[in-house]
Amino acid sequence: MISSPSPQPTPQRPRQRFSPEATYRSLRARLAIWLKPKDLGLIDLAFQFADRVHAGERRASGEPYIRHPLAVAELLATLRPDAQTIAAALLHDTLEGKPYQPKVLRTAFGSDITDLVEGATKLDRVTIKPQPWFAIPLLQRQFKQRLGYERHVESLRKMLLAMTRDIRVVLIKLADRIDNMRTLAVMRPDKRERIARDTLEIYAPIANRLGMGQWKGELQDLAFPYVYPIEAAALKRRVDRILRRQEGAIRRANERLADELADAGVRAEIHGRVKHLYSLWKKLARHDDNLDQIYDLIALRIIVPTEADCYHVLGLIHKLWKPLFGRIKDYISLPKPNGYQSLHTTVFGPGGHILEIQIRTRAMHEQAEQGVAAHWQYEGAREQPKPISRKGTPLSRNELRWLAEMRRWQERLSDLTDLKATLAMDFFSDRIFCFTPTGDVIDLPAGSTPIDFAYQIHTSLGNRCAGATVDGTIVSLATPLRNGQIVEVRTDNRQRPRRDWLTIVKTEKAKTAIRAQLGANP
Ligand code: MN
Numbered sequence: 001m002i003s004s005p006s007p008q009p010t011p012q013r014p015r016q017r018f019s020p021e022a023t024y025r026s027l028r029a030r031l032a033i034w035l036k037p038k039d040l041g042l043i044d045l046a047f048q049f050a051d052r053v054h055a056g057e058r059r060a061s062g063e064p065y066i067r068h069p070l071a072v073a074e075l076l077a078t079l080r081p082d083a084q085t086i087a088a089a090l091l092h093d094t095l096e097g098k099p100y101q102p103k104v105l106r107t108a109f110g111s112d113i114t115d116l117v118e119g120a121t122k123l124d125r126v127t128i129k130p131q132p133w134f135a136i137p138l139l140q141r142q143f144k145q146r147l148g149y150e151r152h153v154e155s156l157r158k159m160l161l162a163m164t165r166d167i168r169v170v171l172i173k174l175a176d177r178i179d180n181m182r183t184l185a186v187m188r189p190d191k192r193e194r195i196a197r198d199t200l201e202i203y204a205p206i207a208n209r210l211g212m213g214q215w216k217g218e219l220q221d222l223a224f225p226y227v228y229p230i231e232a233a234a235l236k237r238r239v240d241r242i243l244r245r246q247e248g249a250i251r252r253a254n255e256r257l258a259d260e261l262a263d264a265g266v267r268a269e270i271h272g273r274v275k276h277l278y279s280l281w282k283k284l285a286r287h288d289d290n291l292d293q294i295y296d297l298i299a300l301r302i303i304v305p306t307e308a309d310c311y312h313v314l315g316l317i318h319k320l321w322k323p324l325f326g327r328i329k330d331y332i333s334l335p336k337p338n339g340y341q342s343l344h345t346t347v348f349g350p351g352g353h354i355l356e357i358q359i360r361t362r363a364m365h366e367q368a369e370q371g372v373a374a375h376w377q378y379e380g381a382r383e384q385p386k387p388i389s390r391k392g393t394p395l396s397r398n399e400l401r402w403l404a405e406m407r408r409w410q411e412r413l414s415d416l417t418d419l420k421a422t423l424a425m426d427f428f429s430d431r432i433f434c435f436t437p438t439g440d441v442i443d444l445p446a447g448s449t450p451i452d453f454a455y456q457i458h459t460s461l462g463n464r465c466a467g468a469t470v471d472g473t474i475v476s477l478a479t480p481l482r483n484g485q486i487v488e489v490r491t492d493n494r495q496r497p498r499r500d501w502l503t504i505v506k507t508e509k510a511k512t513a514i515r516a517q518l519g520a521n522p
Pocket of ligand 1: 068092093176
């Protein structure tokens with residue numbers, strides 16, 4: 001019933017012969033459950049194309065390259081996406097280092113799939129710059145705050161989303177990350193650490209924002225031992241000890257509960273779940289490292305048919321076992337910002353053993369595990385999770401802005417019939433993110449120019465701005481910038497802001513600074 005979370009990288013697969021055709025056939029059989037024959041034909045073509053492009057190529061592990069895109073497609077298949085997403089997953093690495101391909105791809109598969117593949121390829125540029133103090137865990141928190149690290153990483157996350165015009169690209173990228181993390185052990189140690197850190201700081205938080213609990217947990221637990229090897233191993237040992245000690249009590253609670261629910265005529269599924277190791281580690285840091293204060297290390301999860309059943313079951317549990325004061329949480333009427341819904345309670349279970357119990361419907365469960373992706377499965381006939389309309393915890397200003405985006409997007413999602421239009425919708429249609437030559441990210445409103453970019457960095461840089469280079473090409477100061485461009489500002493100490501700049505710039509910051517300068521030097 002209970003399985004311990006695995007903090008160690010998945011060991012090498014058993015050395016049976018890998019057959020691309022056999023793997024593809026079993027994937028195809030699963031896709032056939034919800035895709036039409038015409039769609040399957042398209043996916044067949046995508047597989048054959050990828051298989052040809054990657055022929056003879058090998059992964060760092062020595063495996064045939066095609067195993068990787070197949071694994072990415074298999075991961076995505078668990079979300080039941082459309083045919084384009086699966087085809088793009090199979091093709092997602094076919095543009096890597098092959099400059100002639102986009103045209104070929106566009107002719108063969110059309111622009112929808114090609115855009116997805118190009119989007120996924122482009123995102124490989126987003127990475128955290130190595131910092132010397134990474135190596136000193138004790139000092140990290142302090143350094144992170146002082147150096148604006150959190151802001152930097154937050155910008156990277158936003159940029160990653162902004163650079164993609166389509167949420168499906170993010171999903172492909174997350175699946176790509178999971179498979180890369182599963183086979184990370186074969187990489188060079190320094191490369192391993194960088195990839196794992198990007199996973200922990202950029203990709204897992206994005207999965208979390210999208211409400212994808214299962215992928216978030218998997219990404220974090222795969223990356224944790226690479227970024228914090230000593231801490232991960234020590235925590236794993238502690239958790240295993242507790243699991244061994246509590247296994248009997250949990251099993252008894254589970255059996256008792258199953259009897260009780262059967263007597264009451266409630267149809268329910270009960271699972272034990274062990275908290276993901278990395279989120280446990282984060283939580284421990286907030287509780288003086290005291291595992292006794294973590295009541296949800298092991299929880300029982302009850303899945304019932306309806307929302308009314310959830311409250312009914314909560315009542316039955318409280319009759320059976322006394323709840324702990326202040327630990328009953330109703331995330332059904334007050335969902336978490338990412339859409340999470342459940343009832344939580346913590347009780348004195350059999351033998352006074354403290355136990356957390358989570359109660360939810362199947363739809364709530366899928367929302368919790370798959371987040372946004374839960375919305376496009378099973379066309380029609382299913383209970384729609386409520387759009388997010390309330391927040392559970394106080395949020396920072398940045399998070400609130402993000403939340404507003406998510407909410408707007410989710411609300412549209414829940415009442416749109418054209419799923420494709422929804423999924424292809426821009427996340428940040430009104431923001432762009434550009435790089436400085438040293439890799440810092442500058443966040444600007446859409447339509448911003450190199451002058452805005454300069455003022456955003458520093459007023460004095462804006463005031464002396466004489467020209468700009470974008471992605472290595474000299475451009476006029478009036479050129480609108482685009483997502484992901486590298487912008488270099490040329491300065492001249494004799495340069496002064498000009499009146500016509502006021503008509504070019506987009507940001508208030510630039511306008512105010514230019515007016516101040518014009519006023520000072522009319
Ligand atoms: Mn890949």
